[in-house]
Amino acid sequence: MNKKIRFFLFMVFLLVILVFFGSGIDKEMVYRPVWTIDWESGPIRQDEGALLLPYVRDDILGYFDSEGGIYYREKILHGAAVHSTGFINYSRLSDTLVFRNTGGEIVESLDLRGYPFFIKDRLLVFSGNGRRIGEYTLRGEEIWSRSFGSLITSLAEGEGCLFVGLINGSLVLLSDEGKEIYTTQPVGSRIQAIYGCAMTPGAEKLAVVSGLDPQTLLFFERRNDTYKMEEMFRFPEPVRHSVFMAFSEDGRYLVTASDSRTFLYSFEEGALRDFGKGEMLKGVSLEAEGSLSVFLMERKEDHRCIVMDLEGSFRDDIAFPEELNFLMRNENTLFTGFGKKLVRVDLEAR
């Protein structure tokens, strides 16, 4: 069976599953596949002012629109910092950083060295030694930069600030001018190190995975100009590498993920829920609207996109035929990458 026929059958199967069985899981929700595009062979369109969305997977970057048009694609050299207005595709040595627009044209050659990345609209650059971070304009002008006495293991961004976790166990909160506005070092563990951190969009809450023996999940809340630790949990499965952590937009939930375990913390329940044991989290969307979250989970044997109600009432799987590598959500539209393909699925409430 050739690839096209196999893919057509998969899409028909997906449609049948979603339309007929999806309603059994959540009567209010219908999943409607809209289009699928192939990043390797799809035609490139000319940019005529469409709203472009960035696409990044392991080895390729590009831009597409919500109608399935591909506007640019390029192989990633070593890494890429991608923004809605353009990108920096950098080599392993990363000694020349060039900002290019969504059509690949050079906008600015930045007089910078290091590994760049975007957090929302902020261009940040890590130094090669992993101990310095700085923020720069898209013209390469330094806004601020700061060195630390220890390696940076984790970063989180909130309104007007940046939260930095270090391997010496320190947490440093920097203002948007790079000034240190709060610092702390959780104690009580035999080994001190920060393995992950997250901050709510408004910077009201901080979450941290800290230390070893025991490894703890700590929650801090803002009190005027400082933060106060409110809760502490023993982290159920200690890790020795950086942990992914993200809050939902409304700050009611926190997801943490390591190689094979994902936990969801509900502030209302005050409890951690083990979620997706043996699976690797490849993408997550925790937007507040409708309290609907989307998780891309990988197991050895299958690839699943899980749509669930954060309250835990419903949980639905959409199986994919290839490895999942991309997730973007725009309200009730999902863009999910698998293999070399990108599919748009609309989530419709009925």
Next chain:
Amino acid sequence: MKRGISGFAFFLFLLPSLGAFEWPVEQRILIATFGEYRWDDFLPGIDIGGGRQEVRPSEKGEIIYIHEEKSGLAFLPSGLGNYLVLEHERGLRTLYAHLEADSLLYENVQVEPQNIIGRVGSSGMSQGLYLHFQVLDREMNQLVNPLLILPPLRDMTRPVLEQVWLQKNRTRTPLAEQSTMASGTYNLLLSVYDPSGNGHYTRFMNPHKIQVFINGEQLSSISFESLRYEEGSMFLVQSENVTSQLLYTSDGLLNMGTFQLTVGDSIVEIIVEDFSRNRVTKDFRIRVTG
């Protein structure tokens, strides 16, 4: 530039640790030394070449942090590539960077010097196969020159003081053994390296210590022994308030400080020593005119 705090006290503090540490690789070809100029910072460790080889813990310890390039959602880009951090007794930590992908040890976290924890690779910003090795004294929050705690490399070659310049208003004048200069304020710049021609080094290295005396009074003394971070910048511990931007010129010369030449005769004495205590001393006589 005011300098002169001796690193000897710090060295004594470390003495109980000496002897316990071993080189983390079998082939020990030093290709970069502690404190070298790296764009806008000091190199906080050493680079050890010798090809693709197994990496072992420098001392018994515990793996406390593993970083693999492109390892999922938590990934942060790092010039160190794939790396491990170990915690040892006495508050010391060691870091092993630029390891080969998929070679990092995950199974055992308590490791002995005979265990293999990874293989030398060229991940991150490395420009070839080598191990980047760092030692951190967590108690003192300082990065320590690994050559202070590793078994010494045999080295019979003296450091080389290649050239000395006096700089005034961006004009550099090379200093000969006998020179005549106009009075004024000058910066003393050095080109100095340690060739250590015994096969352990493939290119020129930083020496261990450099001292400069003007008419018998110490102008400056730097030792590449340890680094500390304060206020967002990295400083050489044994040299007061010296950052890499202050110590190095943009073309990589060492800026040993500013001094005043007054009319008469002056003697500039420069002493350079490597880690095997090989030493070179040079005197420069300057006739200063009005």
